[in-house]
Amino acid sequence: MKEHVNMQLPRKLFKTVSLSCFLFFFSLPYALAETQYVTIGTGSITGVYYPTGGAVCHLINEIKDSEKIHCEIKSTPGSIYNLAGIRSGELDLGVVQSDWQYHAYSGTSRYAEQGKFFTLRSLFSVHAEPFTVLARADANVNHFEDLLGKRINIGSPRSGQRATMDMLLDLYGWKLQDFAAVSELNPSEQAKALCDDKVDAIIYVVGHPNSSIKEASGACQTKLVNVSGDKISSLINTRSYYRNAVIPGGMYRGSDQDTTTFGVGATIVTTTLLPEEAAYNLVKAVFENHGLFVQLHPAFQDLNKNGMVSDSLTAPLHPGAVRYYKEAGLMK
Numbered sequence: 561m562k563e564h565v566n567m568q569l570p571r572k573l574f575k576t577v578s579l580s581c582f583l584f585f586f587s588l589p590y591a592l593a594e595t596q597y598v599t600i601g602t603g604s605i606t607g608v609y610y611p612t613g614g615a616v617c618h619l620i621n622e623i624k625d626s627e628k629i630h631c632e633i634k635s636t637p638g639s640i641y642n643l644a645g646i647r648s649g650e651l652d653l654g655v656v657q658s659d660w661q662y663h664a665y666s667g668t669s670r671y672a673e674q675g676k677f678f679t680l681r682s683l684f685s686v687h688a689e690p691f692t693v694l695a696r697a698d699a700n701v702n703h704f705e706d707l708l709g710k711r712i713n714i715g716s717p718r719s720g721q722r723a724t725m726d727m728l729l730d731l732y733g734w735k736l737q738d739f740a741a742v743s744e745l746n747p748s749e750q751a752k753a754l755c756d757d758k759v760d761a762i763i764y765v766v767g768h769p770n771s772s773i774k775e776a777s778g779a780c781q782t783k784l785v786n787v788s789g790d791k792i793s794s795l796i797n798t799r800s801y802y803r804n805a806v807i808p809g810g811m812y813r814g815s816d817q818d819t820t821t822f823g824v825g826a827t828i829v830t831t832t833l834l835p836e837e838a839a840y841n842l843v844k845a846v847f848e849n850h851g852l853f854v855q856l857h858p859a860f861q862d863l864n865k866n867g868m869v870s871d872s873l874t875a876p877l878h879p880g881a882v883r884y885y886k887e888a889g890l891m892k
């Protein structure tokens with residue numbers, strides 16, 4: 561009997577120790593897994609990229625403890641800055657226009673010298689961004705061509721609108737000297753400049769409604785200007801990253817009729833450096849909460865999941881995103 565008791569004790573001890581060891585080693589990788597911090601480059605706080613980054617980060621940070629991923633947004637000049645920041649490693653993710661996503665990945669247009677951004681990866685697309693021209697009502701600008709000889713704000717050099725405007729200047733064969741004055745104000749400065757009569761028109765490639773156009777059209781007499789004609793139609797017909805766009809009449813004071821223009825899609829991109837698990841968790845957080853996501857900004861109201869995984873994406877999808885899209889039945 562005595563012997564029997566003595567035998568039980570070491571066995572129990574062995575069991576307890578081995579169970580603890582098992583639990584310790586099993587949970588070790590999880591305990592040691594570092595939180596993945598991701599920074600998303602957006603745009604001016606008066607645009608739609610900034611709240612877009614805010615919406616994405618909000619949903620990611622809901623799972624920050626369970627999935628060890630933490631998201632932060634950075635206000636930037638826009639697409640061109642974001643692509644450069646992602647390429648240099650300063651940013652992990654960015655919101656970028658579909659035209660500049662295309663050119664960066666393909667190494668064309670302004671990226672011809674730098675070459676292809678091979679490691680660029682798409683996650684999903686978001687809202688449409690019409691090429692938007694807002695003029696003072698007294699400036700006598702009724703169509704894009706009327707801008708010639710006027711004072712215009714072409715936007716800051718690393719913004720998407722400036723890059724797209726540069727493309728249009730080439731297309732129309734216009735030089736900066738063909739305008740009475742050209743300024744490079746950022747979106748948060750341009751509404752005031754327009755209403756203070758410092759410029760006749762401002763240019764913005766942006767989702768609607770947005771606070772910059774609301775601010776200008778609310779503070780002084782303005783109107784949205786059509787950007788259409790043969791040159792624009794041929795752009796839309798020959799480049800996959802451009803599309804027809806309409807800014808609905810009545811959205812802004814002074815513009816009761818629909819405004820016809822062309823546009824791009826806003827997209828969320830990253831690189832192959834983002835771990836697969838992080839990309840998976842990130843897109844999952846957005847897509848599983850799609851109903852909430854589309855309510856986070858009025859420019860998102862028409863977004864549907866199928867369009868978000870296919871529209872405007874030139875760079876290959878990140879493998880972590882593909883894993884989730886297949887799992888969710890959004891891809892074969």
Ligand code: GLU
Pocket residue numbers: 602603604606607608609610637638639640656657689718719720721765766767
């Ligand atoms: N499309 C603009 C750009 O790429 C930004 C628009 C926004 O901030 O919503 O610079």
